[in-house]
Amino acid sequence: MQLVVIGGGHAGIEAAAIAARMGVPAVLLTMNLDQLGQMSCNPSIGGVGKGHMVRELDALGGAMGRLTDATGIHFRILNASRGVAVRGPRAQADRVKYRTASRNLLEGVPGLRLVQGVAAELKWAGGRLHGVELVDGSFLPCDAVVVTSGTFLNGKVLIGERKLDSGRAGEPPSTHLAQQLRALGLRCRRLKTGTSPRVNADTIDFSRLEPQWGDPVPRPFSFFSAGIPQRQVPCHIVHTTAETERAVRENLGRSSMYGGHVEGVGPRYCPSIEDKFVKFPGKDSHQIFVEPDSLETREIYLAGLSTSMPVDVQERMVRSLPGFERAEILRPGYAIEYDSFDPLQLTRGLQVAGLEGVWFAGQINGTTGYEEAAGQGLMAGINAVRSLRGQEPVVLGRDRAYIGVMIDDLVTKGTDEPYRMLTARAEHRLALACDLADARLLSVAREVGALSPGELGTVEARMERRERLREQCGEAWVAPTSPFGPIAARAGLTLASGMTLLDLLRRQQVTPDLADAALALLPGWELPQEGWDPRWERDILLFETRYQAFHEREARLLQGQRAWDHVRIPVDFRVEHLPGLSTEVKEKLQRHRPETLGQASRIPGITPAAVTLLHLLLERTRG
Structure with a gap:
C-alpha cells in the first residue's frame, strides 16, 4: 500500500505526515521542495475559530500547532477577556523559518518520501487507482491519492490589466491535472483570492505607527510544546487616509476586479482594499496590520491592503499611509484565480464520490485560509489510510470539532464563495472551547493512532487531574469559619448554611483572583505537572461550572x-x-x-x- 499527496502546502503537509505516522508509506509530490509550507498571504496562524481548528489538529497528531510554536515571533490570545468558549490563539510565524521547519519535520517522519515534480494525470486500471503520472514521464504507483492543489489548478495571477498563467507569484500553474479533473466530469468553478504588497521595513517610519505587542507570556498552540523558542517582536497598526481612498477610486477601472478581468468569486471575509472603499462608502478609514514576515528579512506584510491594482497605484496607496511616505514595495500584491471543485461531490470523509481512491483537501474544495486547508488535509489523510485498511472513515461531528463543522458545511451545504471558518457557523460553541480540544478528541486520537504513547499519557494525566480537582471542589465546604469563608466575604457573599467550593465558584461575584485564592487552599493545586498551567486550568474550571446550565x-x-x-x-x-x-x-x-x-x-x-x-x-x- 502507498499513498501519494499532491501539493506541499498546509493541507498536503498534514495529509502526508499523518498518513506516514499512521504506518502507511506516503509520498509528498510538490512542484518545489523549497516552498513546502509557504505562506503566500500574511504569515499568521489562528484567530477565533481558526485557532480552535489548529488546536484540534494538534490533538489528533497534526503538525501546524507545533510548527507555529517553533517559528512564531508574535503570540496573542484574542478575546481573552470574553471567556474560554470564544477566545482563540493567534500567532505571527516567521515565514522563512516556517518553510524550513516544515521541511525538517517532513524529512524526519519515517515512511514519508518527498518528491519534486508536477502531477499530470491520475491512472486507473480495472477500476482501481494505480498511480500518478508526472509531467516528466515518471510514475508514482499508489493505491490512494490526496489532491491538495491550492491555487495552482489553472491558476492565473492578476495585477491590474495583466493576467499571467501562474499558480502563485513566480511559480507555474498546474494545467494537466486540472484538465483531467474537468474531463472526468467533476463540477468546477473559478474562485479568487488575493494578497497584499510587501514593503521594505527600512523605508517605514515606525514611530508614526501604533505598536501592538503580543502577550507578555506567549501561550503555545500545541498541547505538547515545551515553550516558544523565537524572539518575540511587535506588530503595528496604521489606518488608511483620504488620499488612500482617492488613489483607489480614481483607478478603479484599472483594477483587475473593477476593470472586468476577474472571473472568479472572492472571499467575503477578506475583501480587497478596493472592495472596502466601494462597499463601505461611509467608513472614513480602514485598519491595516503591519506584520513582520521574518526575523531573517526586512519584508513587512500589510494585512488588510489586499489588492489587484497596477503596481504604480499600489505605490501611491502604500505611500498615502502615515509613516509610509518613502515606502518601497518589494513584492506587489495580486489577485489569483484558480479551479476549485464543488464539495457536494465529496463524501463526509472527503473522498471524491465515484472516483476510486481519490480525496480532495484544501482550496480545491472551495475554502480559504491555511487552517481550513490543514484541517481538511489531516482528515483526508486519515481517511485515505483507513480506506486502504478497509476501515470506516473518521467523521467528526459538529458537536465534536470545528473541523467537523467545516467539513459538514462543505459536503452538505456546499459553498458559493471561498469558505472561512467562523465561530458563528457552529451551533455547539460552548462544547468546542479550543483549550479542551485535547480532552474532547482523545478517543478519536487513540483510534487514529498518530500520537505517541507519551503524548497520549500527557493528555490522560491532565484529564485525570482535572477530574480530581472537580471532586475536591465538590467536597470542600465553604462556611464562615472555614478557610474559604474570608474569600466568600471578599466576594460580597453572605453564607447562611454554607455551600461547596464548586457552588462558590459558580457565583459570578467570584473573580479569577478570588478563585485563585480559593484553589490555592486545595492540597496539590500548585504541584507542577507537564502540560498543567494553573491559570488556564482555573479558567477551564470556571467555564465548565458556570456554563453548565447554558450548555444543557x-x-x-x-x-x-x-x-x-x-x-x-x-x-x-x-x-x-x-x-x-x-x-x-x-x-x-x-x-x-x-x-x-x-x-x-x-x-x-x-x-x-x-x-x-x-x-x-x-x-x-x-x-
Missing part, C-alpha cells in the same frame, strides 16, 4: 431543531430589519425566500446560529 439549554434547543422542516416561514415575514442577523444572512434570506426553517438551514452561508435566532424571532412574532 443549548442541547435542548438543538434537539428541537430536528423539527425545523415543519416550521414554516410566513410569506410576508420581513427580515430586513430583524435584530441580531448579519447583513450576509439577511441578503441570502431575501434572495432565497425559504418556506421553512429547514430550507433556511441548508442555504449556503446561513449559519446554524442564525437559524436558531430566526427561530426565536419567529416565535416572538407569533406569541
Whole structure:
C-alpha cells in the first residue's frame, strides 16, 4: 500500500505526515521542495475559530500547532477577556523559518518520501487507482491519492490589466491535472483570492505607527510544546487616509476586479482594499496590520491592503499611509484565480464520490485560509489510510470539532464563495472551547493512532487531574469559619448554611483572583505537572461550572431543531430589519425566500446560529 499527496502546502503537509505516522508509506509530490509550507498571504496562524481548528489538529497528531510554536515571533490570545468558549490563539510565524521547519519535520517522519515534480494525470486500471503520472514521464504507483492543489489548478495571477498563467507569484500553474479533473466530469468553478504588497521595513517610519505587542507570556498552540523558542517582536497598526481612498477610486477601472478581468468569486471575509472603499462608502478609514514576515528579512506584510491594482497605484496607496511616505514595495500584491471543485461531490470523509481512491483537501474544495486547508488535509489523510485498511472513515461531528463543522458545511451545504471558518457557523460553541480540544478528541486520537504513547499519557494525566480537582471542589465546604469563608466575604457573599467550593465558584461575584485564592487552599493545586498551567486550568474550571446550565439549554434547543422542516416561514415575514442577523444572512434570506426553517438551514452561508435566532424571532412574532 502507498499513498501519494499532491501539493506541499498546509493541507498536503498534514495529509502526508499523518498518513506516514499512521504506518502507511506516503509520498509528498510538490512542484518545489523549497516552498513546502509557504505562506503566500500574511504569515499568521489562528484567530477565533481558526485557532480552535489548529488546536484540534494538534490533538489528533497534526503538525501546524507545533510548527507555529517553533517559528512564531508574535503570540496573542484574542478575546481573552470574553471567556474560554470564544477566545482563540493567534500567532505571527516567521515565514522563512516556517518553510524550513516544515521541511525538517517532513524529512524526519519515517515512511514519508518527498518528491519534486508536477502531477499530470491520475491512472486507473480495472477500476482501481494505480498511480500518478508526472509531467516528466515518471510514475508514482499508489493505491490512494490526496489532491491538495491550492491555487495552482489553472491558476492565473492578476495585477491590474495583466493576467499571467501562474499558480502563485513566480511559480507555474498546474494545467494537466486540472484538465483531467474537468474531463472526468467533476463540477468546477473559478474562485479568487488575493494578497497584499510587501514593503521594505527600512523605508517605514515606525514611530508614526501604533505598536501592538503580543502577550507578555506567549501561550503555545500545541498541547505538547515545551515553550516558544523565537524572539518575540511587535506588530503595528496604521489606518488608511483620504488620499488612500482617492488613489483607489480614481483607478478603479484599472483594477483587475473593477476593470472586468476577474472571473472568479472572492472571499467575503477578506475583501480587497478596493472592495472596502466601494462597499463601505461611509467608513472614513480602514485598519491595516503591519506584520513582520521574518526575523531573517526586512519584508513587512500589510494585512488588510489586499489588492489587484497596477503596481504604480499600489505605490501611491502604500505611500498615502502615515509613516509610509518613502515606502518601497518589494513584492506587489495580486489577485489569483484558480479551479476549485464543488464539495457536494465529496463524501463526509472527503473522498471524491465515484472516483476510486481519490480525496480532495484544501482550496480545491472551495475554502480559504491555511487552517481550513490543514484541517481538511489531516482528515483526508486519515481517511485515505483507513480506506486502504478497509476501515470506516473518521467523521467528526459538529458537536465534536470545528473541523467537523467545516467539513459538514462543505459536503452538505456546499459553498458559493471561498469558505472561512467562523465561530458563528457552529451551533455547539460552548462544547468546542479550543483549550479542551485535547480532552474532547482523545478517543478519536487513540483510534487514529498518530500520537505517541507519551503524548497520549500527557493528555490522560491532565484529564485525570482535572477530574480530581472537580471532586475536591465538590467536597470542600465553604462556611464562615472555614478557610474559604474570608474569600466568600471578599466576594460580597453572605453564607447562611454554607455551600461547596464548586457552588462558590459558580457565583459570578467570584473573580479569577478570588478563585485563585480559593484553589490555592486545595492540597496539590500548585504541584507542577507537564502540560498543567494553573491559570488556564482555573479558567477551564470556571467555564465548565458556570456554563453548565447554558450548555444543557443549548442541547435542548438543538434537539428541537430536528423539527425545523415543519416550521414554516410566513410569506410576508420581513427580515430586513430583524435584530441580531448579519447583513450576509439577511441578503441570502431575501434572495432565497425559504418556506421553512429547514430550507433556511441548508442555504449556503446561513449559519446554524442564525437559524436558531430566526427561530426565536419567529416565535416572538407569533406569541
